[in-house]
Every structure is written in structure tokens, then in C-alpha cells.
Amino acid sequence: MYRFEDCELDLRRRELRRAGVAVHVEPQVFDVLAHLIRHRDRVVTKTELLDEVWGDRFVSDATLTSRLKAARQAVGDDGRGQRLIATVHGVGYRFCGDVVGEEAHPDAGASLPPVRHRDTQEIRYCHSPDGVSIAYATSGSGPPLVKAANWLTHLDIEWQSPIWAHWIDALSHGRRLVRYDERGCGLSDWEVTDFSLDAWVEDLELVVDSVGLERFPLIGLSQGGAVAIAYAVRHPDRVTRLVLVGAYARGRMQRAATVEEREEADLDLRVARVAWRRDDPAYRQVFAAQFLPDAPRVLWEAFNQMQRATTSTDNVVHFLDAFAHLDVSAIAPQVACPTLIAHARRDQRVPESQARELAALIPASVLHLVDSGNHIVLHDDPAWPDLVRRIDHFLVAG
Known part of the structure; x- marks a missing residue:
């Protein structure tokens, strides 16, 4: 201090x-x-x-x-x-x-993990039909792998983020990784009005076409899984393999089956709207703890810092509303390519039951559960090597 x-x-x-x-x-x-x-x-x-x-x-x-x-x-x-x-x-x-x-107390918490300096990434822009500028990046070399955008990315900040850098390293190893910031956050335009699944899928289509890819495996994390599923259904001739990590078919409001579940989901959404608009640090801590319950507090702070730098408060509210109402359960059975569904057993943000639902919906799918509570599996999480190995084997097999 x-x-x-x-x-x-x-x-x-x-x-x-x-x-x-x-x-x-x-x-x-x-x-x-x-x-x-x-x-x-x-x-x-x-x-x-x-x-x-x-x-x-x-x-x-x-x-x-x-x-x-x-x-x-x-x-x-x-x-x-x-x-x-x-x-x-x-x-x-x-x-x-x-x-x-002022010296920190010995029990004040763990330090941030070191982030390895890596080769440069190439960041470029493309423009959607409705005038939104979408930033995308490529890194690594080899056969392509496309990553659908997920919750609050930032191509520049995540490059050395202790939350995301190890993901970039692993997915770029022996491959040319293509990833992008979804509309409304990161290096893409923040001034947008369309926060819908159709718009997100169209942005993915735009990025893929801008890079010039014909056939490729596709990976989707969290709500990016729904975008990846929708793209794979629209373009069965282009997606060779699909990887879904921490994903779900139905958002929290959509999957609430009872009156109590609907009330709880609605309350959670209303509290989130108010807390984000007030920039409430106490709520952000709770929010980070839901994503990374097994992580030290210092990583919660890193997660919070990145979220605050990634988009506006109003956009966060729009994203939360849109994610809660996502539903690709009707089209998921139309996914025709081999699919790997990986999920943390103790995920508090997206329960394991959502992975099992996806596995039941997608015909050519394999479910793999890893022993973690983190929605975003971290570099020092014991489950991380297992997850990377399973993804690598699945992609190489394709």
C-alpha cells in the first residue's frame, strides 16, 4: 500500500x-x-x-x-x-x-501469477452491415481454430491477463487462433443497440469471412457456446468440430422452471443491474467469487479490473439481460459435427446440469467433466492440464 x-x-x-x-x-x-x-x-x-x-x-x-x-x-x-x-x-x-x-501482511493473499511474454498478435477490424466495428486478432501458426466471443473480452488486455493469457497460449499452440471482441466491449465498438444472438452470430460470420476461412473447428466458452452452436447449425459445411466449455443452452431466466426459480433468477438480474450501475465494489467481489470460487482474492481483483476496463456499465446491463434470456435448446439437436462438452463439476455460475443438458441435446457429443469450481479454469488449477489435454486430443483427432 x-x-x-x-x-x-x-x-x-x-x-x-x-x-x-x-x-x-x-x-x-x-x-x-x-x-x-x-x-x-x-x-x-x-x-x-x-x-x-x-x-x-x-x-x-x-x-x-x-x-x-x-x-x-x-x-x-x-x-x-x-x-x-x-x-x-x-x-x-x-x-x-x-x-x-506500508508492507503487506504475510497473510494478505497470493500474488498474481506471472504472465509469459509471447509473440505478438495481429489485431484488425471488420465492419458489420449495421455499421459496428468488430476487432479480431490472430495468433500462433498452423491449422485454424476460431473462438466465439464470450463475456467481456478485450483483445489487448487479456493478452497478458492472469485470467486469460494461459488460454491464449494453449489454444494458439500449434494452431492459428482467431478470436474477437463481441460488439459492445473490448476493442470493438461500444456504442451499439443490438445485443441479440442473431447479431452475435452475424459478427462471428463476419470475422470468419474477413480472415478467409473455409472449414475450421470452433470453440465457445460460457455464453459464447450458444453463439458457436447457432453458427454451427447455420453453417454445417464449415464447422469441422465444436468445443463447448462452461456453456449452456438456456440462460438463467429461460431455464427457470418453477415459480421460486423464476423469482430467484429475476432477483439476481435486478440486483446485478442496480449494482453494476452503481459501480458497487462489494457486488463485484461477489460476482467474481461466482466465476472464480477456487481462486485467491488477488485474482478476483484482476478479474474485476479487467471487467471494468472492458465495457461501459450500461452495456454490462444489456449483456446480462441478453445472456439470461439466451435459448438455443431448439436448434442444438441440429449440430451435425463431433462436439466436445467440457465443464467444471462445481461451476457456480453455470451449473454442471447445463453441460448434461447440452450433451443430451447434441447428437454427436462427448461430455467431459473436470474437477474444478472455477467457471474460467485458471492456469494453476489442477484441472487445467486435464482440460487442455482433452481439447488438444479432440482437435487433433479431427
Whole structure:
């Protein structure tokens, strides 16, 4: 914990607070600020900052300048006053505020897992018929694998995210991975009005056509599974194999069968709407715990930071409503390709029963349950090697 003026920089929680109120900063801005404060006894060169925050990735000086500007704004400084972050022309930058440091308690929690610096990804854009700009990325080399977009992705941030980086590594290994940000989040347009399954499937069609793929395996995680199912049904001649991880055929409102279940689902949705609009940090902790119950608290914070940087609060509400009402149960039996359905046994966000329902609906499917409670299986989760091995074997067999 570092304190200066009316600010607190909490490294364990990855949170900046001013006058006790959390200030939203993007992960790279936070890392720039943290590195400058840690090394406030000297001038930090531009090269050192670039290496520390971006590793082997090439970024322009303009990118660094924009992150420094955002860091200054976050702590109440600016480029003219330079009261806290000073520019040493021709050399670099120095944090010159009075800082009080506080050591973390030994039991404060685990540290973030290291993220390996990997080869660069290629990010490009395509444009939907309704004028929405969709960002997509390719990484790795070999036969293609397409990943349908899922909950709040960000092609740039997730590249080194402790939540998603190991997924990118595994899916890109020996393959050319194609992934994209769905409309409304990440590097794609945020100003959208159509949050529907049809729009999401059409965006997937657009990305696939832009990359120039004819036949390929398709993977869908969480609600991305419904998008992948719908695409596979529309294009049976193009999808060779289908992988569904933590997926479901029916959203929570759709699968509520009793009065009590409908009331519970409706209450959950209404609370989520209010909490996200209020930017309630307590609720975000509960939300993260549903996705990653087996993870240390520091990863809950990383998950929360990424979600807040990925889209607007209004869009989160639209997404939650749309996901709750998803239903591909009527078309799932039309999936014609071999399908692997992988699911965490103790998944709290999407119960194991939803995987069993998918397996019963899709004719050429195989169900594989992994021993985890995490909706997003993490790199150090004992279930992770088993999950990767099963996906690899399934794709290689195709």
C-alpha cells in the first residue's frame, strides 16, 4: 500500500483510491503508476517503463504518453503542473510526491501469477452491415481454430491477463487462433443497440469471412457456446468440430422452471443491474467469487479490473439481460459435427446440469467433466492440464 496526498495505491487489490473513493484506471495505467512509485528514488527511463509494462510487445511512444497522461489525471496531476509525475526530458519520468509505504501482511493473499511474454498478435477490424466495428486478432501458426466471443473480452488486455493469457497460449499452440471482441466491449465498438444472438452470430460470420476461412473447428466458452452452436447449425459445411466449455443452452431466466426459480433468477438480474450501475465494489467481489470460487482474492481483483476496463456499465446491463434470456435448446439437436462438452463439476455460475443438458441435446457429443469450481479454469488449477489435454486430443483427432 502506498499513500500520497489524498491517494492510496493498493497493489494487492490493484486499486487506486482518492479520498477513499475507488478511481477506475486501466491495468496498464495502474502498472505504470505502480512502477514509478516503487522506483521514486530515481528517474525511470522510457525503455524501462516499456519493458516493465509491455514486455516484448512493440508499442509506440504515443501509447506510453497516453498512459502517463491517464495516470496523472487519476492522481489529480497534469502535464503542466507535474506535481506528482515529472517528465525528465530526454531521459524518462520520476514520481516526486511524498509517499508513505506500508508492507503487506504475510497473510494478505497470493500474488498474481506471472504472465509469459509471447509473440505478438495481429489485431484488425471488420465492419458489420449495421455499421459496428468488430476487432479480431490472430495468433500462433498452423491449422485454424476460431473462438466465439464470450463475456467481456478485450483483445489487448487479456493478452497478458492472469485470467486469460494461459488460454491464449494453449489454444494458439500449434494452431492459428482467431478470436474477437463481441460488439459492445473490448476493442470493438461500444456504442451499439443490438445485443441479440442473431447479431452475435452475424459478427462471428463476419470475422470468419474477413480472415478467409473455409472449414475450421470452433470453440465457445460460457455464453459464447450458444453463439458457436447457432453458427454451427447455420453453417454445417464449415464447422469441422465444436468445443463447448462452461456453456449452456438456456440462460438463467429461460431455464427457470418453477415459480421460486423464476423469482430467484429475476432477483439476481435486478440486483446485478442496480449494482453494476452503481459501480458497487462489494457486488463485484461477489460476482467474481461466482466465476472464480477456487481462486485467491488477488485474482478476483484482476478479474474485476479487467471487467471494468472492458465495457461501459450500461452495456454490462444489456449483456446480462441478453445472456439470461439466451435459448438455443431448439436448434442444438441440429449440430451435425463431433462436439466436445467440457465443464467444471462445481461451476457456480453455470451449473454442471447445463453441460448434461447440452450433451443430451447434441447428437454427436462427448461430455467431459473436470474437477474444478472455477467457471474460467485458471492456469494453476489442477484441472487445467486435464482440460487442455482433452481439447488438444479432440482437435487433433479431427
